Amino acid sequence: MTTSNRILLGVNIDHVATLRQARGTRYPDPVKAALDAEEAGADGITVHLREDRRHIQERDVLVLKDVLQTRMNFEMGVTEEMMAFAERIRPAHICLVPETRQELTTEGGLDVAGQEARIKAAVDRLSQIGSEVSLFIDADERQIEASRRVGAPAIELHTGRYADATTPTEVVDELQRIIDGVAVGLREGLIVNAGHGLHYHNVEAVAAIKGINELNIGHALVAHALFVGFKGAVAEMKALILAAAKA
Numbered sequence: 652m653t654t655s656n657r658i659l660l661g662v663n664i665d666h667v668a669t670l671r672q673a674r675g676t677r678y679p680d681p682v683k684a685a686l687d688a689e690e691a692g693a694d695g696i697t698v699h700l701r702e703d704r705r706h707i708q709e710r711d712v713l714v715l716k717d718v719l720q721t722r723m724n725f726e727m728g729v730t731e732e733m734m735a736f737a738e739r740i741r742p743a744h745i746c747l748v749p750e751t752r753q754e755l756t757t758e759g760g761l762d763v764a765g766q767e768a769r770i771k772a773a774v775d776r777l778s779q780i781g782s783e784v785s786l787f788i789d790a791d792e793r794q795i796e797a798s799r800r801v802g803a804p805a806i807e808l809h810t811g812r813y814a815d816a817t818t819p820t821e822v823v824d825e826l827q828r829i830i831d832g833v834a835v836g837l838r839e840g841l842i843v844n845a846g847h848g849l850h851y852h853n854v855e856a857v858a859a860i861k862g863i864n865e866l867n868i869g870h871a872l873v874a875h876a877l878f879v880g881f882k883g884a885v886a887e888m889k890a891l892i893l894a895a896a897k898a
């Protein structure tokens with residue numbers, strides 16, 4: 652079981668691309684954001700190539716693959732199109748996520764328990780290209796145990812419900828759900844990451860959970876970068892999570 656207080660920051664640059672796609676321009680370039688994030692202390696860069704291409708494009712992933720100094724965490728839906736693309740680019744990390752076209756953002760985690768054979772086939776296939784596969788799931792014991800059974804070495808616990816909690820009781824309950832999920836993940840021998848909706852005002856309690864390997868954060872960083880610049884936004888977040896993890 653890992654209980655070290657070392658914690659990594661994966662910077663998700665999807666929403667730099669959202670701004671670009673809003674006008675169909677060449678700017679702002681998520682590749683530039685990724686390089687700035689690395690200079691500011693990001694331990695990895697996360698991109699989600701959605702089926703509807705609402706933000707990140709194939710071009711972004713291909714360029715990033717060549718220029719990143721750290722490592723890419725490639726988020727993808729479990730579709731044949733994405734499987735083939737992942738086999739082409741062979742990212743260091745792949746995170747399988749649920750995806751629907753109508754959603755505003757990723758709602759809930761992947762139902763691994765409900766489709767073990769399908770997810771196992773995807774994990775097996777992507778492991779063969781040398782990628783470390785993680786599954787983006789709710790902090791639910793049933794889903795975590797299923798993730799171990801399908802052979803994924805890692806999970807990413809969806810922190811959206813915690814981030815969206817509005818009452819103090821709800822915040823405490825959702826945080827406890829994540830704490831319990833981390834414990835179950837470690838018990839099952841998995842690498843445990845977390846992310847979605849994390850922000851400067853809510854990240855410390857999650858970063859303080861012993862045993863979390865990495866936090867993936869995007870939307871809040873891009874929003875804050877408008878006012879302090881991308882490097883500043885990443886550096887501020889990195890300092891917050893390192894301090895919380897050490898406390």
Ligand SMILES: CC(=O)[C@@H](O)[C@H](O)COP(=O)(O)O
Nearest residue numbers: 665699726748755756757847
């Ligand atoms: C899987 C996940 O939590 C992130 O990739 C998130 O999906 C960011 O992108 P969207 O806002 O498009 O959902």
Ligand SMILES: NCC(=O)COP(=O)(O)O
Nearest residue numbers: 663846847848867869870
């Ligand atoms: N997997 C979560 C992620 O990459 C970032 O999500 P968000 O911070 O943009 O909500």
